[in-house]
Amino acid sequence: MLVHEVAAGFGYDYNDATPDWVHPFIHLILILAPALLILVGTYFALRGILKLWRRRRGTKVHPEPIRGxxxxxxxxxxxxxxKQQALMIMLSLIAMPILYLTLELPKQIVNNALDSDRFPVVVLGQNVDQLxxxxxxxxxxxxxxxxxxxxxxxxxVFKGYVAERFLRRFRLLVYRQWRSDPDSSDKSEIIPILAQEVEPVGGFAADMLTLPILQGGTLLTILxxxxxxxxxxxxxxxxxxxIQLVLLPKLQRKVNALSRTRIKEVRLLGRQLSDHLRDQHSNSIGLLPTSARFRELEHVRRKIFRLKFFIKALNNFLTALTPFLFYSLGGYFVIEGRITLGALVAVLAAHKDFSAPLKELFRYYQTLEDTRIRYKEINGFFANSSQSSGKVQADDSALEKASQSEQSPLRKTTLSFEGPGALATQ
Known part of the structure; x- marks a missing residue:
């Protein structure tokens, strides 16, 4: 059978003494789970290639919404x-062999220092006893x-330095772009942008390459x-x-949509508060709409909290299933003499560290999507402002040319307005 051949390839041979309950575990671990993992990995790879191809095909040259x-x-x-990213990557790679030593040494302590009768042993040409x-x-x-x-x-520490350095530059560029467009109709919205929305973008700058390399390398080292x-x-x-790769990203996309809605609600709230502060003679105007905006913002944030905590609970439950396999199947291997007790203890300790980088990678995906949304919204804010300002400048230029043509004795021009902001020369 295929299962027996795969198990033999992994160094495990079935025999008549093998308990019946081991067979479903072997089928799940060596056949079903790897097949699903290959299928899911192929799907994500094809989807990523298709998305990249569509992005390159539809690439157009756009002016920078924010200069710089x-x-x-x-x-x-x-x-x-x-340069800072390259240095952080180098520090992340240095941590991998050190991590492997922290996993290997406890096993050596249990097997060779505690559960061994081969003493004295020779270390660097010297005979040493057990203690x-x-x-x-x-x-x-x-x-x-x-x-x-x-x-x-x-x-x-270096990541904090890189994050704060990029955050300061990002804030200055956003502020400079806002100052260069004084005719913007959304001046009040710059306050939440500079105070809140740019903060996660600056923090993500330090984790953009370092975190997936560090946590991914940690995951591969433990594996x-x-x-x-x-x-x-x-x-x-x-x-x-x-299962984690299929379910968690789908749930995270719902959180991303709610995060996008929350950003828009905060901006609308800032605009309403700014309009209310300008109208100082009427304290009652704007109270009910502002209260409704508060309720809507609370409703959106509650949805985000429910989804986030459900994702966390589901991930914790799925992660806790693996130690069950270690205790049952690994315990059987220890009894049969396939592995040592120290190796099983080391595997259990390693899996405890195995779940941490996996959670960090999922959290990185969440942060990446959230930061992309914020960055896109900030660029969209200034892109819309630039389009509005450009439209006004185009209308002013058309009016100026029309007035000059009207004053010229060599040309008779009739002006007709077709709707607000539209100018036709006949």
Whole structure:
């Protein structure tokens, strides 16, 4: 059978002594889950290629809505922080071998320092007893933890520097664009844009490349460690991943739509409050519409909270299913002598760290979509303002040319207005 051949390829052979309850687990781990993962991965790859092809096909040259910023968020961030991004990527890659040491050393402590009778052992040409060898491994583990902590501290501090530097530049560019368009009809909306909407964009600038590389590398390092301990248990860690890849992005798209609605509601609220403050002689005008806007904003935010917490609960439940496979199937492997107890303990500890980068990657996807929406809305705000200002300037230019033609003795011109803002010369 196919399942038996795949299991034999992973180093696990069926026999008459194998319990019946192991068979469904092997089918799920080695056949069903990998097939779903390949299917989901192929679907996302094809969808990404199709989206990229459509984007390139429909690419048109547009003037920059904000001078100094590109229409793409990634291009704008790389434009001002290319060297810093390269340095953060290098620090992220350095963390991978250190992480592997923090996973491997506990297994060595359990198997070779505690559960072993081969003492004394030779270390660097010296014979050491069990206690000295234990202290030596513990010292190496402490050093690996210290190096890992220092690397994360330096990376986080530098990320904060990059985020604040890009945020300051982004705010200045937005403010300069707003100042260059004094005829904008939406002056009051610049306050929430500068105070709230640009903040997540600046914070995302530091995580744009570093976070997926760091957390993705952490995920692959932990997965490699699990496969080294036992291929079947390593494959078991990926069992619920296809379900997470299918369900969570769909739910996140609903959150993104609600986030887009919330941004528009906040802007409308700012415009209403600005109009109400200008009309100081009437305190009652605008109270009911403003109260209705408050209720609508509360309604949207409640929907966002419900969806976000449902996504979190679903992800936690799916993540908790994998340790069940480790305890049951891994425990059986320990009893049968396939793996050591230290290897099982190390796999369980590694999976505890395995779920953290996976959550960070899903959170990165959420932040990426939310930040793209904010960046697109900010650019759209100034693009609409530029179009309105350009239309007014075009109308003024047409009126000026018409008046000059009317004064010329060589040409008789009749002016007729067809609706507001439209000018026809006959």
């Amino acid at each position: 910023l590109d229409s793409s968020l990634f291009s704008s961030v790389l434009r001002y922080s290319k 000295v060898f234990l202290m030596l491994l513990c010292g190496l583990y402490l050093l690996a933890i210290l190096l890992n902590g220092l690397n994360k501290y330096g990376l986080n 490699l460690f699990m496969f080294v301990q036992d291929p079947v248990l390593g494959a078991a860690a990926l069992t619920v991943l296809p």
